[in-house]
Amino acid sequence: MRVRRAGASALLIECRDGEQVEAWRVVLERRREAGELRVVDIVPGARTLLLDGVEPDAEQLLASWPEPGGAAAARDQGPLVEIPTVFDGEDLADVAELWDLTVPTAVELLATTGFTVAFCGFAPGFAYMRGLGEKFGVPRLDSPRPRVPAGSVGLAGGYCGIYPTASPGGWRLVGRTAETLFDVRNEPPARLGPGTRVRLVPA
Known part of the structure; x- marks a missing residue:
């Protein structure tokens, strides 16, 4: 995983594949719901995740969190x-x-x-x-x-x-x-x- 700045208030997470994108999306959505991450939008792509409207310390937060596992369990939880x-x-x-x-x-x-x-x-x-x-x-x-x-x-x-x-x-x-x-x-x-x-x- 690689994190890049995208403008003044966005981060782009570059993932190795779609499985990692999905795993990160689920984790980030949960952390947002728990109040651990302040972000306006989480936008997944084929191999990227755009976090739009993040706080200045978001990059440091991401670096401190463990990388999520696979997305198999996440697929069983969506509507x-x-x-x-x-x-x-x-x-x-x-x-x-x-x-x-x-x-x-x-x-x-x-x-x-x-x-x-x-x-x-x-x-x-x-x-x-x-x-x-x-x-x-x-x-x-x-x-x-x-x-x-x-x-x-x-x-x-x-x-x-x-x-x-x-x-x-x-x-x-x-x-x-x-x-x-x-x-x-x-x-x-x-x-x-x-x-x-x-x-x-x-x-």
């Missing part, structure tokens, strides 16, 4: 959201071929995988979900689609994501859901936040 999913995506057959599986077996894998939201980005409410692992990572499309419908379930690299709104996109589509995942009238607007556990339930 669980089940997403009814129709597995009929345009790229499902291609994904199954890349995995050297039949389509029904690929669907079973997706439906039985416990996903965890690692971070959000790309578009408001777009959650990058870990769970498949590197073994089942797939490349993005060579040419992004100009429009991907809202609710489309896609894969890219080792992540699974659900498009909260219609937008261009290069992820491989494996299914779709009618669930609303982002609404500015809700609090919070995004239904899937970092640490949330997700299951894709065949509909």
Whole structure:
């Protein structure tokens, strides 16, 4: 782990992988709730954590705390959201071929995988979900689609994501859901936040 200053009141924690990011996120959230850390926002990324609005002594505090272990236990503690999913995506057959599986077996894998939201980005409410692992990572499309419908379930690299709104996109589509995942009238607007556990339930 490496800590860098990011402006006048932010710190950037650089981690070795997504597991370490998740472990640190859980620890820092708990310390904030306990009043041990004063921070406005904790924003996870693929391999970083941004602590925005920290006190001047935050860097020294981080250095004094033991490095957290793995994120396996943390994944069992986040809220669980089940997403009814129709597995009929345009790229499902291609994904199954890349995995050297039949389509029904690929669907079973997706439906039985416990996903965890690692971070959000790309578009408001777009959650990058870990769970498949590197073994089942797939490349993005060579040419992004100009429009991907809202609710489309896609894969890219080792992540699974659900498009909260219609937008261009290069992820491989494996299914779709009618669930609303982002609404500015809700609090919070995004239904899937970092640490949330997700299951894709065949509909």
